[in-house]
Amino acid sequence: MVEIASGAVPSPNIWNAPQLYEIENRAADPDGTLESAMRAIRPWDGATVLDLGCGTGYHLPAFARDAARVVGVEPHAGLAAAARRRVRGLPNVAVRVGAAQALPLPDASVDVVHVRWAYFFGPGCEPGLAELDRVVRRGGAIFVIDNDATRSTFGGWFRRSLPSYDPGAVERFWSRRGFSREPLMIRWSFQSRDDLAAVLRIEFPAELAAACLREHPGLEVDYAVNLWWRCP
Numbered sequence: 001m002v003e004i005a006s007g008a009v010p011s012p013n014i015w016n017a018p019q020l021y022e023i024e025n026r027a028a029d030p031d032g033t034l035e036s037a038m039r040a041i042r043p044w045d046g047a048t049v050l051d052l053g054c055g056t057g058y059h060l061p062a063f064a065r066d067a068a069r070v071v072g073v074e075p076h077a078g079l080a081a082a083a084r085r086r087v088r089g090l091p092n093v094a095v096r097v098g099a100a101q102a103l104p105l106p107d108a109s110v111d112v113v114h115v116r117w118a119y120f121f122g123p124g125c126e127p128g129l130a131e132l133d134r135v136v137r138r139g140g141a142i143f144v145i146d147n148d149a150t151r152s153t154f155g156g157w158f159r160r161s162l163p164s165y166d167p168g169a170v171e172r173f174w175s176r177r178g179f180s181r182e183p184l185m186i187r188w189s190f191q192s193r194d195d196l197a198a199v200l201r202i203e204f205p206a207e208l209a210a211a212c213l214r215e216h217p218g219l220e221v222d223y224a225v226n227l228w229w230r231c232p
């Protein structure tokens, strides 16, 4: 049985199918829209970056190119091990097993936090936010990337999968905590319909995945996201 740090939010897409999640990551945001938006707010050249909920560490090498130091934190020990394998040979990257609610990091030790589709989904993530307040240095930045269910093809699919999701409540949650919202449009761009089908099946129940595939031609999917950010 694989070790999973206490407080982890079940993430069946990557926990059960890390190879398919890799295909999803490769398809997502080929234009680098998210990276450009974050860099425009707070670049990380020479900084210490925390990638929280880093999964298999897909984003670690890109941060390592310009950051002085990168730490990936991931509650699922198997995924953390995969992340370590990915960054073998990158001396400025470390990966720790841990969860957002109890970060294995000292006070005021991080400049830039990147959280992509992990734990910080709105109401309920207050313990993680308290930990970020503890570890992020003044002058740093916190970036949280999550779905925008109000628009785009992917947003429509997401709403169909979670009819009780309340985008207004999520937005109120972040703005009350001093986060700004940058609405962004990214895209999925797949190599084949088989890849799109496989990724839809790890993201949605089988029937919905089949309906999305039937209704949506081609290899591209427009995908609205929110970049929530705050500079402590």
Ligand SMILES: C[S@@+](CC[C@H](N)C(=O)[O-])C[C@H]1O[C@@H](n2cnc3c(N)ncnc32)[C@H](O)[C@@H]1O
Binding pocket: 007, 008, 009, 010, 011, 013, 014, 025, 052, 053, 054, 055, 056, 057, 058, 059, 073, 074, 075, 076, 079, 098, 099, 100, 101, 115, 116, 117, 118, 119
């Ligand atoms: C959808 S995956 C995204 C992985 C990675 N951010 C990426 O973009 O490739 C969500 C990740 O959040 C992790 N996670 C779940 N609960 C967490 C928590 N409480 N603190 C930090 N990470 C968490 C999961 O184990 C999983 O690796």
